[in-house]
Amino acid sequence: MNASAAAPDPTGYPPDDPIWAVPWLDGLRAVPADATWPRLMTPPHPRAVDSYGAALAAYALERTGKPLRWWQRLYGARALECDAAGLLVWDAADLTVARQVGKSYLMRETCLWRMHQGDRWDAQTVVHTGKDLPVCVEIQRPARRWARSERFADVYKVRDANGQEMIELLADGSRWLVKAKESVYGLTASMAVVDEAWAVPSTIIEEGLVPTMVELPASQLWLVSTAHRKATALMVNRRNTMLADLDATGGDLWVEWSAPPDADPADEQAWRAASPHWTERRRHLIAQRLAAARAGESDDPDEPDPMEAFRAQWLNRWPTVRRRPGHGEPLLADGAWQACAGALAGIAGPGVVALEENRGTGAAAAFVAGDGAGRFEVDGRACASWSEAIDLVRGYVAARPGARLIVGARMNNQLPADLPGRMGATRAGSTETGRGLVLLRALTAERRVVHDDTADLDDQLARARVHNLTGGGLGLVNNNARTDLLRATLWALDAAQATPPTPAVH
Numbered sequence: 001m002n003a004s005a006a007a008p009d010p011t012g013y014p015p016d017d018p019i020w021a022v023p024w025l026d027g028l029r030a031v032p033a034d035a036t037w038p039r040l041m042t043p044p045h046p047r048a049v050d051s052y053g054a055a056l057a058a059y060a061l062e063r064t065g066k067p068l069r070w071w072q073r074l075y076g077a078r079a080l081e082c083d084a085a086g087l088l089v090w091d092a093a094d095l096t097v098a099r100q101v102g103k104s105y106l107m108r109e110t111c112l113w114r115m116h117q118g119d120r121w122d123a124q125t126v127v128h129t130g131k132d133l134p135v136c137v138e139i140q141r142p143a144r145r146w147a148r149s150e151r152f153a154d155v156y157k158v159r160d161a162n163g164q165e166m167i168e169l170l171a172d173g174s175r176w177l178v179k180a181k182e183s184v185y186g187l188t189a190s191m192a193v194v195d196e197a198w199a200v201p202s203t204i205i206e207e208g209l210v211p212t213m214v215e216l217p218a219s220q221l222w223l224v225s226t227a228h229r230k231a232t233a234l235m236v237n238r239r240n241t242m243l244a245d246l247d248a249t250g251g252d253l254w255v256e257w258s259a260p261p262d263a264d265p266a267d268e269q270a271w272r273a274a275s276p277h278w279t280e281r282r283r284h285l286i287a288q289r290l291a292a293a294r295a296g297e298s299d300d301p302d303e304p305d306p307m308e309a310f311r312a313q314w315l316n317r318w319p320t321v322r323r324r325p326g327h328g329e330p331l332l333a334d335g336a337w338q339a340c341a342g343a344l345a346g347i348a349g350p351g352v353v354a355l356e357e358n359r360g361t362g363a364a365a366a367f368v369a370g371d372g373a374g375r376f377e378v379d380g381r382a383c384a385s386w387s388e389a390i391d392l393v394r395g396y397v398a399a400r401p402g403a404r405l406i407v408g409a410r411m412n413n414q415l416p417a418d419l420p421g422r423m424g425a426t427r428a429g430s431t432e433t434g435r436g437l438v439l440l441r442a443l444t445a446e447r448r449v450v451h452d453d454t455a456d457l458d459d460q461l462a463r464a465r466v467h468n469l470t471g472g473g474l475g476l477v478n479n480n481a482r483t484d485l486l487r488a489t490l491w492a493l494d495a496a497q498a499t500p501p502t503p504a505v506h
Contacts, residue, residue: 009261010246012040019043024051024081028074034278035070040256043247045081045089052088053077059116060109063146071097071276072106075255079222086120092221093253094197094238098274098316099226100282101257104139107193107224111176112143114191118172121217126176127187127209130195133180133445137165139195140178161374163446180445182333185438185473188212190219197225199302201329202234203467227258227318229308236319259315265290265307274316286314331437331464331474332444342450348372350402352495353393353421354428354488357408358382363389364456364485367396367403368492375448376496382456382485390416397421406432406491428491430475436490437466437474439497449493460486 013019015029015037022044031037053076057068068076079093097103111126118124130136147156147167157168165178179187181200192209194200205221213219225235242254263270271286272278289299290310298306300313311317351369358364366380383389397403397420405421406428415422443449451457463481466474476483 010040010243012038012246013043022048024048024053024077025074028070028077032070036257036272036276036278038074038255038257038276039260039273040242040246040254040258041078042242042252042254044078045253047083047089048081049084050082051077052080052082056080056110056113059113063109063112068106068109069102069277071257072102074276075106076110078253078255079220081253082218086218088218088220090220090253092223093255094223094235094242095255096225096227096235096239096316096318097257097276098271099313100285101275101277103195103224107195107222108139108143110222111140111191111193112167115167115169115174115176117218118169118174121190123172124174124190125188126174127184127189127192128176128178128195129181129184129192129200129209130197131181131199132196133163133178136178136195140165140167140176143167143176163442163448164374180442182438182441182445184209186212188216190216191222192220193222193224195224197223197235198228198231200234201232202237203329205234223252227312227316228302229305229312229319230302231319239318240320256316258317259311261317261320263315265293265310265315270315274314289314329465329467331466332441332461336444337451337458337461340444340447340450341452343452344369344371344375344377344450346371347377350400350404351396352404352406352492353396354406354492354495355389355393355408355415356484356488356491357386358482358484362386362482362484364488365389365392365396366457366485366488366492368489368496369400370496375450376443376493378449378451378457378489378493379454380457380485380489382460382482386414390419393419404495406488406495408487426495428487428494432491432494433487434473434475436487436494437476439493440490441474443493443497457485457489460484 015031020029053073056076057073061067075095079090081089083089111128114126115124128136128140144158144160144167148158155170157170159166163180167176181204184204189209189212192213194205210221213221223235238252257274257276259270259273268283275282293306293310296306298309300309303309303312347369348371351367354366356364362382362384363386364380364382366378368376368378370376381392383392403421405425407415407425408428415425460483464483464486465477467477
């Protein structure tokens, strides 16, 4: 298939096709009146002999008192197919459906079930990420409330701190972590669940998270998403691989409810094709959204075309052109840095100051201090000369005696002999830059870094582009933009988070 051309949708297998005649789908091949069979679904894995889908359904019923919907049980049966050794056969399971059908509920029950499989596959770490951290946190929130109840006081440990949300099973240390998509680097996951995967860069998952899962027994990646016209390469390219050969079982499991490509947006059968669960209320809701779209209204801030938003959200129609990742990607998501504007209420310790030159035509000084509770304030300025940057450092150190000094590896011998902290200065370079890039992404996504009146840094951040390194982590793309203040800030931030604050003397 031409990589740039759209593949036609294949013809999926109806529920009565013999291909589905496997024991773990018994009782699921009869589609209820309020449900729809997937339009496109990968056939059973050739190594599969059973599924843990029934165990997932039983766990959810016992925990909540409510049965999973038919389509949720079907997807669980497919995603949790296992071989004769009891190991999951799908490395990745991709689910795509229209809005508001119960994806969040299924993800919550699955994460909890998987967290309790330590007896089967050793202690588990479930990493849950996605387009927006607040949405992921909200999916986990009812589970945290449940685990915090008095009857489970000796069973679970629950953490609610912003960016550090977690449920831990005390018996074996298994955990369900919620992380911003920029914070998954370095985590070892037994299971990773990615919500609204259309907005997640493929490099974050395929280069940052998946390599850490390789050595764990029965590790699995779940990608869950409704379509979007602006989707990244992550889901679009996986879907195009599926379109080229629906019968291929050496890759991902793909399960899709969607309207056919030529469907009329007003056709109720098209709505049902994208909706695994159907009610009269849903029919009424979709009709309202179609009328609003035709009137020029859109409730999708990421899609300015109302009809395109309707086709994606309610017909689950994906882009058909294979995506090509550009030369690097923005360091921070749109609006993420602006959302961190502000200042810390208090500072613990003297902080860190960093100096870096700008290719011989200027220099920058950056300042970072923490509050002792995992939050950091950054400041700094890009200067026209090295001497101007040195003067900034003098002023900062005078205000906060004992501040740690970091300088670019090539500039250490250019520090004035009378500069406070010169003898204890440490060097920084590409290693510290890489660590700082990952750290800044994570802290910004979790609102644990703040800034105020940092125009020079704002400008350098807006221009910065990064790429994933082969061994993991991030590197700056050389696009001829000025990055001296950004690098200095990264070094100072890396040092500040690694250094315990100096206790204040009273």
